[in-house]
Amino acid sequence: MSVLLADPTTSPPGVHARALTKWYGNTVVVDRLSFTVRPGAVTGFLGPNGAGKSTTLRMLLGLTRPTQGAITIGGQHIADLPDPARTVGALLDARAVHPHRSAFDHLLVFAQAAGLGRRRVEQVLDLVGLTDAGRRRAGEFSLGMHQRLGIATALLGDPGVLVLDEPLNGLDPEGIRWMRSLMRNLAAEGRTILFSSHLMSEMELTADDLVVIDRGRLVAESSLAEFVQTHTAQAVMVSAPDLDGLARALGRARIAFESAGHGLRVTGADTTEVGRVAAAEGIALDELGRVRESLEDVFLRLTHDVTDHESRAA
Amino acid sequence: MNLLRSEWTKLRSVRSTWIAALSTVAAGVALSVLGASDLLAAAQSGLPDGWDPTAASLKGFLFAQLVIGMLGALAVTAEYGTGMIGTSLTTTPSRSRLLAAKTTVVAAVALATGLATTLLSFTAVQLLLGGAGLPVAGTGDPGVAGALVAATLYLTLVALIGLAVGTLTRSSTGSLAVLVGVLLLVPAIAPALPGALGDAFARYWPTTAGQAAYTVVPVDGALAPGLGSGLLTVAAVAAVAAAHVALRTRDV
Structure with a gap:
């Protein structure tokens, strides 16, 4: 795979959350969350459904405004980045494509917005193995093809930071293996990879580092090895x-x-x-x-503990 | 420039844009011809006072405006409907720049569509009227060229109002409901309100005012053409400004 960074001498920025908080009405969805994601590693963002993962990623991408605190890329809010499309790439919802638009045109839309052309579109289609499907309407795609198209979109600007929301969700075993090795390779090139999941099993073979949240709060932040060492009995x-x-x-x-x-x-x-x-x-x-103890058990125990703690505190 | 290119690709690469543009032209021309055809049997002496062959040739705008308004709305509601707006705003975090690019491209497409609708409707109806031996308008006649410019401007501004409504409602069906109300129901019903209120709607409702701008023979109680176009322009600018504020302040 050749997706080398345009300029390997400058290290891509990391991601930094500081006391990040989001309230929806009377409900706190993300609660004083602080963590750091470093370049050159795959960081798994783990939490049960409804833990606040997607909201956190949407705040990172500037789609949702934090109530308090901040989440930044290399110390800057995404809107303040000089060249956002070439700094950060994201896959939030692989199905978020117009069903009547061809995969090629879908990519061309975002390539042009980033000042790139048709050549780059062909490159990323090739990279994710969709060259032959490029002229097909996205509405005809399977979930696996949607995920590949989403990854291609995220990679258009050759960004140093990749944010992927549940990228393994719904993939078949071959797709999971493909996505996993892609993330590993991208991290090996020095990029910052942040991907979310609600399944611990998806972390074990993919992540170097873990950020675990539950009910919007940080439960654990460490390397996977350290996490295993500390938490598994x-x-x-x-x-x-x-x-x-x-x-x-x-x-x-x-x-x-x-x-x-x-x-x-x-x-x-x-x-x-x-x-x-x-x-x-x-x-x-x-x-x-x-x-x-299996990591799955640890994860359930940890998130369960926080839940217990909260209900006692309430 | 990059964003304009991107927004143009968005519009041109889905069928709905072309269907809406062609429907605007087709509906405009067909309904204008249909509206003029019941005059054909009338003798020249039987024409109403203040007979305006220019305004009579643009009757199809009544429906065409709704279609071009939806063209504007769909340019943004399709992004909300599919969720693509998330990717758009990640690639272009500046929401103001994104809306400016979208507005420019929609205005350009609407201008071309509006011009085609106006010229084809006008030409078809004048041919029809001439064939029946009724008085016709020519582009060289006083006030006619100005009326045709105002008519093109009218459809363009309605598309921008559609874009604003789409941004505010974030929903295609919601936009359709609002546009039917703004473009059809209010101008049809509100003038029947009692007293000064009804008169004000009949005179100052932005689309009614904009329609007064493409008449050559002034209608009783209507605004002067320049003022009419001006009022509709102000309304469109206000709608886009409101959409801009909403887009900037709301979570996606």
């Missing part, structure tokens, strides 16, 4: 033919455990220690290994 699964003997040995060593399936789930020690206890007691093991 570790445990050791162990089993033995003489399970009762193993349980007694762990009890004597004052190691916490519980019975789980055909073995024991140990939370108070690592594999080395459990192995040592078993060896000292001469107990043969038939299974010993680390297990981790």
